Structures are given as structure tokens and as C-alpha cells.
Amino acid sequence: MSDFTFSFDAAEAADPRHSGAKVARLAQLAASGHAVPKGFVVTTAAFSAFIEESPVGREIGEIIRIAESANAEQTLREAATAIAALGETVTLPDAIAAALRHGYEQLCLAERRVDLPVAVRSSATGEDAKDASFAGQYESLLGMRSVDAVAQAVVQCWLSLFNERALLYRQRAGLSFADTPMAVAVMTLVEARAAGVAFSEHPVKRTSDRVVIEGTFGFGEALVQGIVTPDHAELDKADLRILDYQIGEKTQVSILDAALGKVVERPMPDTFRTARVLDDEELQALAQTVRRLEEEAGHAVDVEWVLPVGRQPGQPVAVVQLRPITGKPANEAPSKPTWSPGHYASKYGVRKRAGRSSA
Amino acid sequence: MPFSEAEIIADPGYPGWHSGMAVGPRMHTVARPIGPELKDSFWILEYRWSYGIRPLGFTVVDDAMNWGLQRGAYETHLPGSNGQDYALAGVHAYCRELPQFSALEDEAREQRLDACLPPFLEGFSANWAATTRTLDARGRTLCECDLSGLGTGELLEYLEDARLYLRWVWEVHFQWMYPLLVNYLGFTGFCEELGIAAAEVPKFLAGNPSKITEGDQALFSLAAEARNVGLESVFKENEAGDIVTALGKAGASASGFQDKLEEFLQTWGWRTENVGDLGIDSWRENPTPVFGTIRTLLAKDSIPDVATELQHSAAARDEAIAATRGRLSRSEQVSFDEGLQALQSANFIWWNEDHNHYIDMRSTIPMRRAALALGTVLGCANPDDTTFLFWPELIRLAEGRAKFNEFANLIGERRDYFKQWAARRGEMPKYLGPTPEQVTDPIMIEMDGVTEEFLRAVRFNQSGAEFLTGTPGGAGKIQGRAKVLLTAEGIHALAPGDVLVCEGTSPSWTPAFAKIAACVCDTGGSLSHAAVISREYGVPSVLGTAIATKLIREGDLVEVDGSKGEVRVLERAA
Numbered sequence: 001m002s003d004f005t006f007s008f009d010a011a012e013a014a015d016p017r018h019s020g021a022k023v024a025r026l027a028q029l030a031a032s033g034h035a036v037p038k039g040f041v042v043t044t045a046a047f048s049a050f051i052e053e054s055p056v057g058r059e060i061g062e063i064i065r066i067a068e069s070a071n072a073e074q075t076l077r078e079a080a081t082a083i084a085a086l087g088e089t090v091t092l093p094d095a096i097a098a099a100l101r102h103g104y105e106q107l108c109l110a111e112r113r114v115d116l117p118v119a120v121r122s123s124a125t126g127e128d129a130k131d132a133s134f135a136g137q138y139e140s141l142l143g144m145r146s147v148d149a150v151a152q153a154v155v156q157c158w159l160s161l162f163n164e165r166a167l168l169y170r171q172r173a174g175l176s177f178a179d180t181p182m183a184v185a186v187m188t189l190v191e192a193r194a195a196g197v198a199f200s201e202h203p204v205k206r207t208s209d210r211v212v213i214e215g216t217f218g219f220g221e222a223l224v225q226g227i228v229t230p231d232h233a234e235l236d237k238a239d240l241r242i243l244d245y246q247i248g249e250k251t252q253v254s255i256l257d258a259a260l261g262k263v264v265e266r267p268m269p270d271t272f273r274t275a276r277v278l279d280d281e282e283l284q285a286l287a288q289t290v291r292r293l294e295e296e297a298g299h300a301v302d303v304e305w306v307l308p309v310g311r312q313p314g315q316p317v318a319v320v321q322l323r324p325i326t327g328k329p330a331n332e333a334p335s336k337p338t339w340s341p342g343h344y345a346s347k348y349g350v351r352k353r354a355g356r357s358s359a
Numbered sequence: 360m361p362f363s364e365a366e367i368i369a370d371p372g373y374p375g376w377h378s379g380m381a382v383g384p385r386m387h388t389v390a391r392p393i394g395p396e397l398k399d400s401f402w403i404l405e406y407r408w409s410y411g412i413r414p415l416g417f418t419v420v421d422d423a424m425n426w427g428l429q430r431g432a433y434e435t436h437l438p439g440s441n442g443q444d445y446a447l448a449g450v451h452a453y454c455r456e457l458p459q460f461s462a463l464e465d466e467a468r469e470q471r472l473d474a475c476l477p478p479f480l481e482g483f484s485a486n487w488a489a490t491t492r493t494l495d496a497r498g499r500t501l502c503e504c505d506l507s508g509l510g511t512g513e514l515l516e517y518l519e520d521a522r523l524y525l526r527w528v529w530e531v532h533f534q535w536m537y538p539l540l541v542n543y544l545g546f547t548g549f550c551e552e553l554g555i556a557a558a559e560v561p562k563f564l565a566g567n568p569s570k571i572t573e574g575d576q577a578l579f580s581l582a583a584e585a586r587n588v589g590l591e592s593v594f595k596e597n598e599a600g601d602i603v604t605a606l607g608k609a610g611a612s613a614s615g616f617q618d619k620l621e622e623f624l625q626t627w628g629w630r631t632e633n634v635g636d637l638g639i640d641s642w643r644e645n646p647t648p649v650f651g652t653i654r655t656l657l658a659k660d661s662i663p664d665v666a667t668e669l670q671h672s673a674a675a676r677d678e679a680i681a682a683t684r685g686r687l688s689r690s691e692q693v694s695f696d697e698g699l700q701a702l703q704s705a706n707f708i709w710w711n712e713d714h715n716h717y718i719d720m721r722s723t724i725p726m727r728r729a730a731l732a733l734g735t736v737l738g739c740a741n742p743d744d745t746t747f748l749f750w751p752e753l754i755r756l757a758e759g760r761a762k763f764n765e766f767a768n769l770i771g772e773r774r775d776y777f778k779q780w781a782a783r784r785g786e787m788p789k790y791l792g793p794t795p796e797q798v799t800d801p802i803m804i805e806m807d808g809v810t811e812e813f814l815r816a817v818r819f820n821q822s823g824a825e826f827l828t829g830t831p832g833g834a835g836k837i838q839g840r841a842k843v844l845l846t847a848e849g850i851h852a853l854a855p856g857d858v859l860v861c862e863g864t865s866p867s868w869t870p871a872f873a874k875i876a877a878c879v880c881d882t883g884g885s886l887s888h889a890a891v892i893s894r895e896y897g898v899p900s901v902l903g904t905a906i907a908t909k910l911i912r913e914g915d916l917v918e919v920d921g922s923k924g925e926v927r928v929l930e931r932a933a
Contacts, residue, residue, distance in 0.1 A: 209688035236688040243686045336690065337552040339698035341480055341542050342473030348548025349541030350472075351799045352439035352465050353458050 004099035020123030020183035035316035039187025120153035195220030219254035383421025386429035406862030411450035411781035431533025436471035449780030501725035521725035566673030570716035630720035808903025832900030833893030877919035
């Protein structure tokens with residue numbers, strides 16, 4: 001066994017130095033009994049070996065070192081273009097290819113499916129564990145169902161570390177790519193009946209008495225990219241009552257295109273556009289999961305979830321990503337309306353006009 | 360042709376009027392003919408006094424409105440507003456806001472309001488009950504006092520008592536209305552912070568029996584009794600004014616109906632059809648309006664039952680509260696419940712009905728009785744000649760410092776003046792002076808509906824337009840033929856299914872709501888009489904449209920959407 005891959009079950013997978021923040025959190029969730037897809041991580045060691053030992057990797061390393069020392073936006077942009085061109089020619093070092101093959105085959109076996117479709121997701125390191133502001137910068141690919149396709153997807157994830165936005169971001173943050181090696185998760189693709197995000201506090205009002213859930217039919221990509229208006233629900237965090245459910249106009253849907261072997265966006269069928277996505281049991285199962293995740297994390301969380309095809313009431317919902325809610329420090333609790341006649345009468349009952357008008 | 364502003368400024372007012380007649384108690388202003396100050400402010404034609412104001416009625420304008428509102432704003436420590444100012448164009452009243460401009464004073468008022476409001480609210484139930492006992496006792500003593508055989512000296516004392524009573528009830532009126540209103544508005548804002556729509560709030564406070572619903576029930580029972588004892592045809596075949604005689608001929612006393620009527624009038628008869636009108640008797644003295652309402656009720660297949668209506672609104676209220684609470688988290692429910700409990704125990708919507716029985720509908724009865732009695736003993740040509748005197752003139756006459764003869768010609772001229780201006784009511788401009796973007800007085804904004812949207816509608820008044828918007832009152836959408844009424848006198852001529860279009864409504868309009876399909880008003884906010892009554896009766900209504908009576912013509916086919924606050928003219932009358 002190399003240290004190029006670890007199953008999510010392995011203790012090493014929960015170490016962000018090997019697995020990056022995202023996979024480490026998923027591995028921790030799996031360890032504490034949450035429904036997390038099975039999978040393995042292609043470690044930061046594999047990434048480093050690729051950079052140091054393969055011809056293309058070394059070339060990339062060289063371009064980046066020059067670009068980073070030049071410390072100019074234009075140079076970084078040119079570097080990003082050059083590396084993207086190199087991506088076409090990558091062949092993996094044998095040891096990594098072997099580890100990947102082994103990892104995928106073991107995952108297929110664990111799921112007892114020969115051509116198991118998987119999701120391949122980037123999991124960067126070197127970010128503060130609670131800083132999600134860099135979320136979504138790196139590649140995520142869904143629906144690969146062969147070793148070769150998985151290998152290609154892993155390379156794409158690695159190379160996304162060198163896309164223009166990522167390079168510029170790290171430049172501004174004063175980070176070198178050497179500080180932020182990339183891990184990649186290869187996990188069972190949960191076929192999504194519905195998917196979305198959920199927050200353990202209101203993402204706008206920052207009040208903590210409600211769980212906010214947004215979801216749409218199919219995979220969550222269209223929602224995460226912001227190209228559909230999802231259904232929006234709010235539940236009382238204390239007793240899981242459904243306080244609000246607004247049906248969104250869902251014009252696009254992310255579905256798995258079997259022929260292409262990946263998830264694509266299609267127009268939502270008319271019958272589904274304004275259909276309600278989540279029933280009461282599903283909402284409560286999601287809210288319950290989010291509440292537990294927040295308790296375990298000890299801070300407010302933002303969750304990406306999937307309701308697997310064929311899920312029955314009472315069965316768990318799948319968590320595919322967990323992030324802390326960032327932005328405002330938690331100690332600045334928002335003021336909740338508290339009844340006080342004088343205060344509200346002055347605020348809403350009267351209208352003042354300071355200063356005599358010139359008329 | 361409508362009156363021009365120049366014509367109004369130039370008019371000197373009633374013959375013989377001079378500033379010495381303006382003796383009313385004074386906070387900021389007193390009633391007077393509008394002069395050049397017309398150009399300074401935005402004035403609104405007062406819909407409650409559409410029949411015109413007599414010289415003695417200046418006391419009502421002063422005591423009820425100028426004194427009442429200005430004193431009420433002062434006693435409430437109201438930031439931003441010193442109440443309202445009433446003045447007259449001819450015999451028609453216009454009002455304007457009296458803003459408070461000093462930021463320092465506003466700050467001090469805000470602190471005092473903050474300190475005074477909570478104890479006022481806590482004591483509301485007990486104090487209002489005690490106040491109504493005094494209101495009722497004082498009112499009844501004066502109303503029931505037998506004036507026959509009294510000399511001028513005694514009648515003068517009675518007149519002065521009647522005036523003190525008038526002034527006092529209106530002090531009470533606004534000293535309760537302002538704090539209840541600002542508290543209600545505060546709660547509405549509080550609800551909006553909790554994500555509850557403002558339009559939901561009145562629903563939480565509906566369905567409580569008031570003195571007005573109690574009186575309605577008594578009247579409805581009387582109508583049912585008329586039907587039971589077979590007097591229905593008497594009401595159907597005679598005009599309201601002829602019914603007294605017709606009842607006698609039909610043997611109403613034998614059937615016991617006369618006793619029931621007498622009993623009803625003893626309890627509920629000390630009220631007038633209009634608010635503050637010295638020109639009309641109380642029901643007790645002339646029950647024609649009662650017969651008109653009974654006639655209207657008997658024209659329907661079934662007479663509404665107030666208790667059932669109240670049960671329905673109470674059920675709708677409880678449903679609305681449950682639905683709202685269902686959308687709140689546990690911790691939000693705790694805050695909401697606390698606020699709602701406070702609002703329900705100092706219930707503005709309920710009070711806004713209840714107080715009419717004690718104040719609005721009764722306040723001028725003693726003064727009219729005094730004036731008529733004095734007219735008789737002083738040998739006036741007509742008993743109501745005295746209502747064509749200004750207060751200082753009437754006092755001089757009663758004190759024996761002047762003789763009726765000295766006023767005889769003047770009274771004749773004033774009657775002509777009154778008649779001319781009253782007849783041209785429809786030509787009075789609804790609004791005078793420059794239109795501001797907003798006003799500050801909460802009663803003007805919320806009760807009369809002078810919102811920013813209303814003011815926009817006034818600024819962009821497009822006659823001939825076929826669409827207007829306003830404050831949503833009763834929910835629902837319905838079509839019907841427009842019936843444009845400028846006074847409540849016409850309500851008995853309304854047919855079921857008519858869309859009532861008027862300047863605004865007061866309790867005298869209430870019987871109309873039992874048969875109209877919808878209601879559209881120039882004035883009125885979500886708390887106005889029309890809004891509250893249309894919700895109770897389930898009639899779609901749109902208030903505060905600013906220009907409905909100008910835009911909609913008699914017989915037009917209109918569509919009223921009381922949920923959205925929209926009115927559309929679908930088809931013009933031929």
C-alpha cells in the first residue's frame with residue numbers, strides 16, 4: 001500500500017494534511033455515523049509526487065515557481081493558460097495510476113457494482129479550516145464510471161489548483177501553491193432525486209432559531225451554481241415545525257448524462273418547474289441532520305445534501321459537503337424583536353419632520 | 360365648475376363672521392374661514408361633515424377637532440405632530456396637519472411617550488370601563504334632562520354644560536385614540552420585523568363585541584320583530600318618514616311592536632345619524648333613520664345575526680393567529696404572544712368602534728337640545744334659528760344682552776349662505792394647497808389614509824383614468840355598478856350588489872354594508888371605519904384612493920379588488 005490513496009474509513013483520511021479540509025470533514029462525519037458516500041481520497045502526497053516526479057508535473061512546477069516569484073497578475077494569467085494546455089498531455093506516474101486503480105476497484109467492490117459511477121471532487125489544503133470563502137474555486141466532476149475516466153478527472157482537479165482565479169486568489173492571500181497541495185476525493189455518486197443546501201442559521205438574517213433549506217430536483221450543481229431558483233423552506237430548529245415553504249421556479253435541472261458519463265444541465269420539464277421538491281418528512285430529516293451536524297461541530301454549518309433515489313421515509317439523507325458558516329463573528333448575536341410598546345411606538349407609530357420646510 | 364382656491368380665500372365666511380366669533384378653547388388654532396394660509400399647506404375636505412356646518416357648529420369644529428386633536432397630541436407626547444387644524448371654506452370643513460418641527464422637542468416627547476405608554480396600556484381595560492361609565496352617565500343626564508318649562512337662565516346653564524360635555528368627550532376621544540393608535544402601529548411594525556404582513560394585524564384584533572355591534576344586534580332584533588308580528592308590508596310600502604303614522608294605522612301598538620320600539624330607543628336612541636351634526640335630531644327624538652334601516656334589513660331574505668357574524672370573525676381571527684404563530688419559531692412565538700396579548704387587552708380596533716357609541720354619535724345632542732329650547736323660549740321664528748348664531752351671539756342672546764330681532768335678518772342671510780354652499784358640496788375641491796410627499800400626524804395617515812401613495816395619487820390626479828389604487832380594506836374581488844354617494848342620507852336607496860363609492864364612511868353608514876357588494880372611498884386607512892366594517896361584513900373594499908368620487912361615475916361597472924387595493928372601471932355608464 002502506498003500513501004497515495006486512503007479509504008474514507010482509514011484514520012488517515014480524517015487528517016486534513018493528507019486529505020484537505022473537505023474530505024477530512026467528510027471522513028470525520030462518516031466516523032461519527034453520518035450517511036456520507038463511500039469513497040477514497042487521492043492524497044496530497046500523490047499530488048506532490050505528480051508534481052515532483054512526472055515530466056509534466058515538473059514543467060508545471062517550474063512555470064509556477066517563475067510566475068509566483070514574478071508576482072505579477074499578467075504572468076500568473078499566462079501561467080494559467082500554459083498549464084491548461086499542458087493538461088492535455090498528462091500521463092500519471094505508474095505508482096499513482098496503480099493506487100488509483102486499486103482505490104476505484106475496491107470502491108466498486110464495496111458498493112458491489114462493476115462500473116460504479118463516482119464523483120471526483122477537489123479538496124484543497126492550506127486554507128483555514130473555518131474559512132470557506134474559497135469554496136467553489138476548484139473542480140468537481142460527477143458521473144465517471146471507469147478507471148481511465150476517474151484518472152482524467154483527478155488530473156483535472158489537480159490542475160484546477162492552477163486556474164487563473166485560484167492563482168490570483170493565492171497571490172492576494174500570500175500563499176504559494178507549495179503551501180496548498182491538492183487532495184481529491186473519489187466517492188460513490190449518490191444518484192440524486194433532489195439535492196441542495198441547508199444552513200443551521202439564517203444565512204442572511206443570521207438568526208439561529210431556524211434551519212433554512214434550499215433544494216431542487218436532481219443533482220445540486222444547478223443550485224450551487226445559482227442557475228435555478230430553488231424551493232426555500234424554514235423549520236424551527238427547536239421542534240422541527242415547518243414554518244415556511246416557498247416553491248421556486250426551477251428552470252434548469254442537473255442530471256447524469258449516461259452517454260457523456262457526466263452530469264449536465266438540461267431545461268427542467270414543465271411539469272416539474274413549479275412542483276414542490278421536498279415533502280414534510282424529507283424536510284424534517286434534513287433539518288434534524290443539520291441540527292446534529294451543528295451540535296457536533298460546535299458552530300453554525302452550511303451543508304450540501306442529497307436525497308438518494310429510492311430513499312424511504314426514516315432513512316438517512318446524504319451529506320456531501322459540510323462547511324462552517326463564515327462571515328460575521330458568532331458573538332455578535334442578532335437582536336431578536338422583543339416587545340416593548342414605547343420602543344415600537346416611537347419606531348413605527350410616529351413620523352417626525354425635523355426642521356421647518358422652506359415652503 | 361369647482362370652486363377655485365382664489366374664490367375660497369376671497370370668501371369672508373358666514374355673513375357677520377369676524378374674529379371675535381372665534382372664542383373656542385385654543386391650543387394652536389380655532390375654526391375660521393380659510394384665508395391666505397390655504398396656500399401654505401395641504402388641506403383635505405372633511406367627509407364626515409358633507410352636509411355643511413352651521414355657525415353654532417363652529418363650536419363642534421373647535422371642541423371636537425381643533426381642541427380635541429391638538430390637546431390629544433399634546434397629552435400623548437406625540438413626536439412629530441401637534442395634531443390637526445380645521446378651518447372652513449364656506450360651510451365645508453377642511454383639515455391640515457400641524458407638524459411639530461423641533462428635533463429637541465421630539466426627543467423629549469419620545470422619552471415621555473416611552474414612559475407613559477406602558478402604564479396607559481396596562482390600565483386600559485379598567486380605565487376605559489370606568490371612563491365609559493362616566494361618559495354614559497354624563498351623556499344620559501344631559502340627553503334625558505327635561506327642558507320643557509325651563510327659563511332662559513336655566514337653559515343658559517344647560518347650554519354651557521352641554522358645551523363642557525362636548526369638549527370633554529372629545530378630549531377623552533383623542534387622549535385615548537392617539538396612544539392606542541401609536542401602540543397599534545408599533546405592534547404592526549413589530550410584526551413586520553417578525554416577517555408578518557401588516558395586513559394580517561387587524562385580523563388578530565377582530566371579532567370582539569363592542570357597544571356598536573351590541574346596538575346593531577338590538578336593531579336587527581327589532582327588524583326581526585317587525586317581520587314576526589306581520590308589519591313587514593308597512594315598512595316596505597312606506598317611505599321611512601311616513602312609517603310612524605303608518606305604524607299607528609296598522610295597529611303596531613296592539614302587537615307590542617310599539618313597546619319594543621320604545622324600549623330600543625330608550626337604550627340606543629341617544630345617537631345621531633351623523634357625527635357632530637347640530638342640524639339633526641337624535642333617533643330618540645326622530646326615529647326615521649331607524650325605520651330606514653329596518654326597511655333595508657327587511658328587503659333582504661334574511662336579517663343578519665350579529666352574534667353569528669361575530670363568531671365568524673372570531674373564528675377567522677383565531678385561525679389567522681394560529682396560522683401566523685405556525686410560521687414563527689418557538690422563540691419568536693414568545694415575543695409575538697407577549698405583544699399580541701398587550702394589543703388584545705388594549706385593542707385599538709375594538710376601541711375604535713366601541714367609543715363611537717359614547718362619543719361620536721352622541722356628543723352634540725345636548726347642545727342641539729339646548730339651542731332648540733332656547734330658540735323656543737326666546738321667541739325665534741324657527742326653533743333652529745339659534746343654530747345659525749355663533750357661540751358668543753347665542754350666549755349674548757341667552758343672557759338677555761341682545762334681542763332675537765337684532766339677529767333675524769342675519770339668520771336669514773346665513774340660512775341662504777348655508778343653502779348655497781351646501782348645495783355646491785359636489786363642486787368643492789377635495790384638496791387645497793400644495794401636496795406634500797408625506798404628512799406626520801398618525802391619525803391623518805392611518806385613519807384618514809393620507810399615506811404617501813395617497814398623496815402621489817393626489818399629485819398625479821388624472822381625471823378620465825380608469826384604474827386607481829388605495830389601501831386594501833376588506834379582502835376579495837367583485838364587480839358591480841357604482842353608486843356614488845356624498846352623504847349617508849342616500850344609503851337606504853342602495854340596492855344589493857351596488858358598489859358604494861364615497862368620500863369616507865362613519866358609523867351612520869354601517870347599515871349599507873349589509874347589502875353592498877363592495878366599497879371604494881377617497882379617504883380612509885386600514886383602520887378607518889370603512890376598513891373595519893367591510894372586514895366584519897366580508898365586503899371587499901379599497902380605501903384612501905384620493906380620487907374615487909371624481910373618477911368613478913354613477914352607474915359605471917367597476918371591479919374592486921380589496922385584497923390588492925385596486926379599482927378598475929370596466930365600463931362607463933351610458
